[in-house]
Amino acid sequence: MDLSYGEELEGYRGEVAKFLEDNWPLQGDEAKLDWNEQAVKFRQRAIDAGYLCRNIPKQYGGSEQEPDVLKAQIIREEFGRTRAPMEPRGIGTMMLVPTLLERGNEWQKEKFVPPTIRGDVAWCQGYSEPGSGSDLASLKTRGELVNGEWVINGQKIWTSGATSADYMFVLVRTEPEASKHAGISYLLMDMKQPGIEVRPLRQMTGGADFCEVFFTDAKTPEDWIVGKRGEGWLVSRTTLKHERNSIGSTQQTRALFAGLVQLAKDRKIDGKPAIEDPSIRQRLAALEGYVKAHQYAGYRTLTKDAKGEDPGMITMMNKIISTNIGHDIARLAIDLLGEDGLLDAGGTSMAAMMSGGHERWISHYMYSLGIAVAGGTANIQRNVIGERGLGLPRDAAAERSSK
Amino acid sequence: MNFDLSEEQEMLQETVRQFLENECPPTTLREIFDGDTGFEPSLWKGLVEMGVAGLHLPEEHGGAGLEILDLAVVAEVLGYMAAPGPFLGHALAGLALAEGGSEEQKKKWLPRLATGDALGTVAIGEADGGWLPHQWSVAGGEALTGTKKNVLFGEHADLVVVGTAGGGLSLVERDAPGLEWKPTEGADRTRRLCELTLSKTPAEALPQGETAAARLRDVALVLLAADAFGGSSRLVEMSVEYAKTREQFGVTIGHFQALKHQLANMAVEVEPSRGLYWYAAHALDHVQDEAERTAAVAKAHITDRYMQIARDAVEAHGGIGFTWECDVQIWFKRAMFDRAFLGNPAMHRERAAQMAGW
Numbered sequence: 001m002d003l004s005y006g007e008e009l010e011g012y013r014g015e016v017a018k019f020l021e022d023n024w025p026l027q028g029d030e031a032k033l034d035w036n037e038q039a040v041k042f043r044q045r046a047i048d049a050g051y052l053c054r055n056i057p058k059q060y061g062g063s064e065q066e067p068d069v070l071k072a073q074i075i076r077e078e079f080g081r082t083r084a085p086m087e088p089r090g091i092g093t094m095m096l097v098p099t100l101l102e103r104g105n106e107w108q109k110e111k112f113v114p115p116t117i118r119g120d121v122a123w124c125q126g127y128s129e130p131g132s133g134s135d136l137a138s139l140k141t142r143g144e145l146v147n148g149e150w151v152i153n154g155q156k157i158w159t160s161g162a163t164s165a166d167y168m169f170v171l172v173r174t175e176p177e178a179s180k181h182a183g184i185s186y187l188l189m190d191m192k193q194p195g196i197e198v199r200p201l202r203q204m205t206g207g208a209d210f211c212e213v214f215f216t217d218a219k220t221p222e223d224w225i226v227g228k229r230g231e232g233w234l235v236s237r238t239t240l241k242h243e244r245n246s247i248g249s250t251q252q253t254r255a256l257f258a259g260l261v262q263l264a265k266d267r268k269i270d271g272k273p274a275i276e277d278p279s280i281r282q283r284l285a286a287l288e289g290y291v292k293a294h295q296y297a298g299y300r301t302l303t304k305d306a307k308g309e310d311p312g313m314i315t316m317m318n319k320i321i322s323t324n325i326g327h328d329i330a331r332l333a334i335d336l337l338g339e340d341g342l343l344d345a346g347g348t349s350m351a352a353m354m355s356g357g358h359e360r361w362i363s364h365y366m367y368s369l370g371i372a373v374a375g376g377t378a379n380i381q382r383n384v385i386g387e388r389g390l391g392l393p394r395d396a397a398a399e400r401s402s403k
Numbered sequence: 404m405n406f407d408l409s410e411e412q413e414m415l416q417e418t419v420r421q422f423l424e425n426e427c428p429p430t431t432l433r434e435i436f437d438g439d440t441g442f443e444p445s446l447w448k449g450l451v452e453m454g455v456a457g458l459h460l461p462e463e464h465g466g467a468g469l470e471i472l473d474l475a476v477v478a479e480v481l482g483y484m485a486a487p488g489p490f491l492g493h494a495l496a497g498l499a500l501a502e503g504g505s506e507e508q509k510k511k512w513l514p515r516l517a518t519g520d521a522l523g524t525v526a527i528g529e530a531d532g533g534w535l536p537h538q539w540s541v542a543g544g545e546a547l548t549g550t551k552k553n554v555l556f557g558e559h560a561d562l563v564v565v566g567t568a569g570g571g572l573s574l575v576e577r578d579a580p581g582l583e584w585k586p587t588e589g590a591d592r593t594r595r596l597c598e599l600t601l602s603k604t605p606a607e608a609l610p611q612g613e614t615a616a617a618r619l620r621d622v623a624l625v626l627l628a629a630d631a632f633g634g635s636s637r638l639v640e641m642s643v644e645y646a647k648t649r650e651q652f653g654v655t656i657g658h659f660q661a662l663k664h665q666l667a668n669m670a671v672e673v674e675p676s677r678g679l680y681w682y683a684a685h686a687l688d689h690v691q692d693e694a695e696r697t698a699a700v701a702k703a704h705i706t707d708r709y710m711q712i713a714r715d716a717v718e719a720h721g722g723i724g725f726t727w728e729c730d731v732q733i734w735f736k737r738a739m740f741d742r743a744f745l746g747n748p749a750m751h752r753e754r755a756a757q758m759a760g761w
Contacts (some may be wrong), residue, residue, distance in 0.1 A: 001472060001684050002405045009404070070404055261761070275761045278753075284761065285752030289679070289704025292697070296678025299406035306404065317671050324671070379660075385670060386663035391642045393658045 003299065009070055014197050015079040019049050020369045024084040039085040040118055051075050052087055053117050056101065061114035069244065076245065090161065092116040092123035095171070096169050099186075102238045103227050112167075124169030124191070126156040126213060129235070134380050135401070136171075137181050137233060141215065143172035145222060150174075150187055152195070152218040158374075162198045162211035165191050175230045181402065186232035189220035205345050205366045228321040244305055247298035249322045250291075255282070256364075257291045260284070260329050260336075263361065283332050290325050297321075313389035320381040326368040333361040405582050407677065414475060422449055423484040429730055432593075435487045436733055440558055441595040447488050448519065455490065457517025460497050464513035471622055475629040475684035482633030482741075485733050487593035489522060491626060492555030495619055496523025499564045499572050503615025508574065508607065512562060521561040525619065526551035526575075526599050527745075529566075534746045536570030536616040543567035545606055547575065547601040553744065557597040560582045564609075564619075565601070572610035572619070573648040579604045591740035593733065621687060621695055623745055624702035628680040631709035631741040634734050635673045638712050641731060642666055643721040649721075662719065669715050674703045703748035703755065706741040713738040 005013065025031060026038050033041070046052040047063045054072065055229050057061020065071075079086050087093050097116055100109050115121045132139040141154025152172055162168070168189050168315050175183040191198075195218030200208035227235040264275040264284060274280050334341045337358060345363040372378050386392045393399075402403035408416075423674050426449055427435075452458070460466025460476045463596035467473075474494060479488055481490055497516040500509055500523075515521035528534055529541070529552060541549035547565060557563065563575045575582060589596040643666055646657035656662055683701035686694040713735040717724040724731050742748065 001407070001409070003685075005404050073404075128435070147726060243407070261759075264761075281756040281761055282749060282752050285703070285755045286707075286748075288676075288718055288755065289707075289752075292682075292700055293675040293679040293704060296406070296682045298678075299404070300678045300681075303405055303407045312674075313670060314674050316673060320671055321675060347565065367688035379664065381661070382664040382667035385667040386657075388641075390666055390670060392643065392663050392666065393655060395652060395660055395663075396658055 005070065005074065009074060010352055012240060013074045013078060016051060016075055019051065020078060020082045020084055024082055036119070037200075039088075042085055043087070043118065044082070047117075051079075054115060056097065056113065060101070060109050061117055065386075069246070069302060072245070073247065073302060076248070087117060088119035089121070090122060091125045092121070092167075095125060097124050099169075099235060099238050100226065103235050105223070105226075108188070108224075108226065109360070121166040122161060122164055124159050124162045124165035124168045124213075126168045126172075128158045129155060130157050134377070135398075136401070137184065139171055139173060139184065139295075141172045141224050142176070143174040143185060143187060145174070148222050150189075150220045150222065150224070152187070152189070152215045152220065154215050156213040156215075157201075158210050158403055159198075159213045160210045162191070163200060167191055168213070169226070171232050173237055174232075180232055182230050183232045184232035184236075185229050186226045186235040187220055188224040188226065189218065193218060195219060203366075203370065204364060205370075246301035246303070246305060246315075246318075247295070248319055250295045250298035253291055253294055253322055253325050256329055257287065260287075263333060263336050263358075267338065269338075280336070281333075285327070287328050287332065290321075290328070293319050294325065313385065316381070316385050316389050319375070320378055320385070323368070323372045323378055323381075326364075326371060329363075330365040330368040334365045337361060350356070406681070408472075408476060408681070413524040414477050415473065416476050418453060419450070419455065419477055419480045420484065422453065423471050423480070427484065427486060432485060432733065433488065433730070436592045440559075441487050441592050442489065442556060443487065446486070447522075449476070450486075450488070450490065451519030455492060456519045457497065457513075458514055459494065459635055460501050460517045461509075464501070464509055465517035466501070466513065467499075470684075470685040471625060471687040472681065474622075475680060478626040478629035479633035479680070482630030482737065483637045484591055485634065485637070485730075485737055489524065489556040489559065491594065491623070491630075492524035492560070493522055494626065495525045495623055496560075496562060496564045498527065498622055499609065499612075499615045500574075501621050502570055502618050503609035503611035503613075504574075505610050508609065512574075521743070522556070522559055522752050523562045523564065524555050524557055524560040525564045525566070525623075526557070527553040527566040527623075528553035532746065532750070534744075534750075535620060536566060536613070539566040539568050539570060540603070541565065541567050541601065543569065543571045543573055543606075543612075545605065546581075546603040547573060547606045548581075548603055549601055551599045551601070553587065553589075553596045554584075554599045556595055557599055561669050563599065563665070565599075565606065567608075567612070569613070571668070572609045572616050573606040573612070574609065575601070575604055575606045579606075579631060583667075589740070591736040593737060594613040594642075594740055617695070620688075621698040624698040624751070625683045625687060627741045627744060628676075628683060628698075628701040628705040631705040631738065632673070632676050632680050634737050634741070635676075635705075635709040635712040638716040638731065638734050639666070639673055641718045641734075642669065645720055665715060665719060669712050669719075672708045673712060673738060676701075676708060680705060696755055699755045699758070702745070703751040709738040710742045 050063045050065050053062035054065040058064045070312040097113055129139050143150045168191055170187050171184050173183050174185040199212045200325050201210055202208050248334050265273055267274040269277045301311040345359055454467055457466035458469045462468035500512050516523050561577045565573045565575055567573050581604040583600040585598045587596040649656050679701050683697040686697045716731050723729050
């Protein structure tokens with residue numbers, strides 16, 4: 001057991017640090033550009049140096065490096081330390097690019113991958129519908145091939161970033177006669193067109209991060225399909241080969257916990273720092289047990305990935321563990337806020353959560369619920385753990401419906 | 404970066420598990436659990452022959468010279484199998500001597516403890532939750548007088564390491580005058596306890612007793628955490644197995660989401676704890692400034708999980724889970740032991756809070 005990275009990897013860390021010292025922040029006239037433009041310039045240099053877009057082939061604008069989870073972790077640590085931009089965040093780089101690389105046509109990869117990883121274009125994901133949440137494959141949005149193009153009618157919901165996205169990757173029913181899963185195709189479409197109407201949904205926090213998207217004869221070219229007709233379900237579930245970031249969420253959790261401890265030191269109960277209150281100390285210390293367990297589980301996963309071994313069930317649990325800890329932190333934070341817990345979040349978006357004031361804890365109190373629901377509710381995660389992790393049989397209704 | 408067990412450690416776990424599977428199958432386990440002494444000499448002898456008794460003792464005194472992590476991975480397997488016997492007290496007695504004994508004391512006792520020729524135990528508990536060195540009240544010296552509680556397999560021990568006032572340690576031998584044992588009716592019948600009364604009983608202090616006592620405390624906490632991880636993993640497996648075989652409404656009950664989610668929650672509580680006990684054990688040999696606190700966090704967290712998992716496991720088994728004949732009760736009682744022995748989670752959380760400067 002050895003928690004150091006060893007001589008060779010520390011040497012690599014030195015190279016990354018040297019690169020960052022020479023290249024970030026930008027200098028001279030370049031430093032006057034706005035942050036996004038600076039990020040695009042810097043990213044290209046980091047790609048050329050082999051530090052970003054490591055799993056993307058050179059022909060599509062990536063740096064095409066040998067997969068190495070430990071190097072990837074060192075890059076994240078060094079870039080994080082110097083606040084240098086990494087790959088653009090978002091569903092495009094996280095979901096679409098890997099799917100295209102695995103399943104897309106040559107022209108699709110050439111057209112879409114480079115601008116997406118540079119951050120020139122943004123994507124949104126058209127999966128959920130009002131009647132199709134956990135049972136996603138029951139989706140009803142129709143796609144019909146008419147005169148060489150797809151004509152799309154229906155509605156998507158919970159679409160994050162739809163107002164600003166250039167494109168959507170969307171699941172639509174193109175084979176109404178086929179069975180449930182076999183009737184779905186995976187299409188790409190331009191968001192800037194008359195047949196698409198985007199309506200932001202106001203969340204309980206007051207902000208609007210996601211939207212409803214309505215299609216009325218929206219159109220996309222015949223060959224903007226990934227995989228064949230009726231293969232959309234499979235395409236959407238492409239297992240992605242990547243350098244799993246196994247300790248990213250544990251680091252966020254630790255930072256959140258450190259913030260909570262600070263909050264307990266700052267707030268007062270009966271005129272004394274809240275952290276001196278026995279029940280607060282117990283709750284903090286109990287929470288820390290979960291935070292630390294999550295942290296070391298992350299190191300173990302990192303090690304297993306580096307060795308090419310299967311880390312096991314833990315990889316299915318990360319979301320629910322982060323969610324559970326997030327709930328507990330939120331509950332304790334709102335108690336620490338005392339009468340300030342009566343206040344509104346004070347901001348209307350994620351930005352409030354990132355701010356330094358106490359309102360971020362109120363925002364977190366609500367957002368922790370959004371995180372519990374987004375990308376599959378905690379109960380869906382429990383099904384996955386139960387069925388794929390523990391080997392329990394599928395729910396009878398789900399089993400019947402998938403036939 | 405290699406946060407994983409070595410091949411040797413995995414092999415050690417596998418060897419111990421295989422041995423216990425063969426020599427202590429459920430029928431044997433239940434016999435020992437229901438028996439008078441909870442002590443099966445052949446089982447202990449077998450473990451000793453695998454080197455379990457001296458893993459952590461210095462090579463020059465007949466031990467294997469390995470680390471606390473090696474000892475902890477064995478504790479995990481013993482917890483997984485609910486192995487009855489004196490491992491915990493014996494391992495701690497050897498540790499105390501190795502860390503705090505004079506050369507003469509080490510020479511006299513360690514080789515015998517390493518080979519299992521002599522059985523050791525520790526008398527650290529006192530009344531009113533006086534588990535920790537700073538709470539001990541029995542005055543040290545050439546003769547000891549007082550009462551120690553919850554001594555593991557005391558009646559079988561050849562050597563007792565007694566915690567004394569001021570946080571020191573003394574050795575008391577089996578046949579010393581004024582030494583009296585009274586069995587305690589403990590719930591966990593795989594780890595039997597007694598009360599030890601000392602009346603002017605001759606004793607020999609360990610020269611480095613205070614340092615050794617602090618380490619004994621931390622190692623004990625980690626071994627309990629490891630045992631709790633092993634035990635709670637086993638309870639999840641047993642509950643999942645039951646859900647896959649028990650049928651109601653024409654299907655196995657594992658089909659039902661209510662139970663499936665409960666089992667998933669149990670797994671989510673247990674699985675991440677593995678790394679926590681590993682790190683706590685690793686820190687004891689390699690990360691001095693985090694060792695004491697991490698041991699406290701690990702013991703509080705994992706033994707608390709174990710107790711809750713044990714309650715969940717009873718529920719998951721339904722009526723049968725509440726019976727004496729169902730093996731779940733054996734692990735349930737080990738969970739009670741791991742949680743209460745050396746102080747409950749709240750006590751160690753408060754210690755962790757203090758050590759963090761909160």
